[in-house]
Amino acid sequence: VLASVPSAILIGVHGTPISVEVHVSPGIPSFTVVGLPDASCREARDRVRAAMLSSGLQWPQRRVTVNLAPTGVRKSGAGLDLPIAVALLAADGQLRVEAVAGFAFIGELGLDGSIRGVPGVLPLVDAVRAARVVVPARCAREAALVRPDSVRAAPSLRSLVAIVRGEEGWPRLDLDPPGVAADAAGPDLSDVRGQALGRLAVEVAAAGGHHLLLVGPPGAGKTMLAERVPGLLPPLELKQAIEVTRIHSAAGVALPPGILIRRPPMRAPHHSASPVALIGGGSTLMRPGELSCAHHGVLFLDELGEFPSDVLDTLRQPLEEGHVLVCRARASVLFPARVLLVAAMNACPCGREGGPGSCRCRDAARFRYAARVSGPLLDRFDLRVMVDRPDVAELLAVEQTDRPMVESTEVVARRVAAARSLAAGRGMSCNAALPSDRLDEVAPLQPAARRLLETRLRQGRLSARGLHRVRRVARTLADLVGREGPLTLDDVCSALALRADVFGAEDGTR
């Protein structure tokens, strides 16, 4: 008459264990779900009924109460269909309660009794409190990432019942990734013609984790450069990979064939994105936003100037903290958000090509456009680079002739990895995270470099905060050539050159 089955629901990117309790008693036939189910959860009743009838099972003509405990947490989604069905069968006596003991269940039911996949299986499986967990067959590989030994899968309710009754054995799980198809490497850096500065900028961004802003007219190759940044980043470590996979799983983003995301992800939301879509949140289901989906990877905001400024300003704090705490009346969720921000925009609405004077925009329009990117956000970009269309000759040059060999992603990625390991040797994930009180120890200056910075400071062309950022970037530049020790004039000069004066913003202050 009473059965309880463990399962889990998703809150943010983490699972929360849930206990599905079903009580069957004599009385007028009814079916009630209590314990804060949302609409999709309450609909479980109709799916479960149809699935049971399709599977040759009996729908109890009695009074049925389903409780989802703990009752204080809002339940959402169809992943509780399967545990409700199993608990109901056990409570109704169609399955022995002891036979399902020690199992947790996750899965959505089709009307034909098939068990369908649900988003977030990875964090859900991680959360359930049971020795073994039954998941939909097509999510088995994902579930096996965290609990390889305790995962069981069944294709349908009918076969699950047969297995539990002992009439069949568990089907063998095929947990080997299919043909270890390396994740698509992405576009190669050698496709980029010219753009030595832009090329250096993406390399430094990848090596030091410095946020990058590319400014230039349409067709200058901003997007092309930005798309090549993830390829330069080192592959994810296992812990990071699972973390990223967990987020993507929770967000319902399609996972790669090998399930585990080994390459740093790149997310490029369109500029119509809402703050919630970018940061994460939602009314019932707290879903990770694009920012979190780009965790340990690249968040690329193309046409930065077209994003509403309030949307952009929501990014400021997460960029600094590496995570975002989304708070709603019912729940607060911490989403991880350690991203490399790469943004591209035109210098003005008309996308002027030839520099000052050739722009057709009204002055006011230009200021409005530039003002979309607030000073504080602009300041987050350690690297600000103006690019222009490559010269015609450069575009038409053939590989063998007068064009110097351009480096491929592979060559640059090797340098990036070396630079990152230098930073790791100092106990930092990357140079962008270098705290300012360690600058004198980690990024000391040669006399000539110090003099240049002093001049810039005195001219008012560099602020104190800008100074720190320039030193971090210069450290990365030195790391990239494998040079330890004090920063040279050349390092600092290049770092200053990579911090261009866009929108008349000397150093982030307008």
Place this chain on the structure above:
Amino acid sequence: MSAGRGDQPEPADRPDGRDQPDRDDQPDGHDHGDAGDQSGVGGHPDRSDRADRAAPFAAALAALPGAGPVVLEQILRDWTPEDAWRRILDGRLARPRPPTGLVEEQPDFGLPGASRSRSGSGPYAVGASEAGPSWQQVARRVDPRAWWARHAAAGIGVTWAGRPDYPAALVDDPERPGVLFWRGDLGHLARPCVAVVGTRRATHDGRSVAFELGRDLAAAGICVVSGLALGIDGAAHAGALSVASCSSATGPAGIAASGVDVPYPRRHAGLWEQVVSSGVMLSETLPGRPPHAWRFPARNRIIAGLAALVVVVESHAGGGSLITADAAIARGIEVRVVPGPVHSSASAGSNQLLYDGPGPVRNAQDVLDALGIFNDSGATSPRPRTPPGSRQSHPGARMPPAPGPAGRQGRPDLGSRAASLGREATAVLDAVGWQPTLLSQVVDRTGLSVGAASQTLDTLEATGLVSREESWWVRSSDR
């Protein structure tokens, strides 16, 4: 008390000022005797005072609904301001049927009663009776002297055709402004005037050319006339003001489309006040009024009319400065153009103008040559618009303290500094060229490393061979 400011020019500075009979009292033989009874006009024995007594009425005429430049000019051609005002009060002078297509500005005396009377006025083309209050109604409600006293106290003066301080160059202008409001010192307009005009969306090079023109012309005793707009205009004014402390320099004249006390564009508010304190601001728009769109081309005709020569520095195709050039050509005033790069859209209009006929100028010396002013020889003979004397001094002393333009002396070191540069610097200089160029382009063109290229650019900037605007680099002239 004309302007209520310390710089009152007329009695002290101007030899032709007060001792001439006031012409506005002369024509038509109108009787001034009864004026005082009715409106407080006239009745004073002192003639120079009487001119100032007329000022409130001239200003008040300009504030009447529908009293545009043309109407004002016609009224003041026939009557003195007091006469005209008296006729309006009597109902003998009514609002003329206006030309179609103009949008009227509202009467604005800044009085509570007057502001309420605006409501009914619509487009100027509508008949006077439907368009709002008649002139008589408005005039009866206003005391021009009380109203004008506030503006006069703020240092605003007014002049009109027929007054001795009315700019001489405009007296015979086919479209002369009826009334001109001013702040500053009208005496600067007695110097030869050169208009420096151009686009608001100027290149760095265009602005620096305008700045140098303004600076060197002002230093040579020329009154630089421009519109105080963003870009070229403002740069020319800034150049002229940069030598304002020189005793020999002449202050610039700014011609505004808004009231002389309404800085527009607001970003040039500081520049505006400097022009007032060192030169003169002029406008035919009533004080306190923002600029109407049609005021800008109208303002341009004044710029052209005042100038002995108009220099167009940079103009986009169809730019407003071409209107100034057209107005100048229509008046037989010489126009010269600073040639710009063929590819630069900021020079498209000015280059077209250049192609159509007016000759080129490269610097202030070319302008002085075109005016027939021989600066170096000392045999200066500016166009004798004014009696010689007061403000003239030795041309040798007119050199600004800052280094003058190279072209003036035709210095032989043109490019010699560039020649002494190292190989890298030469390559960078070539890569920058005369068009705005980004660091990324310099790196691509030279093949230098980013650090080396930006270091070289910094060095070149320090020596003045290149200059930087935002992230763009451009070569400066080799001097």
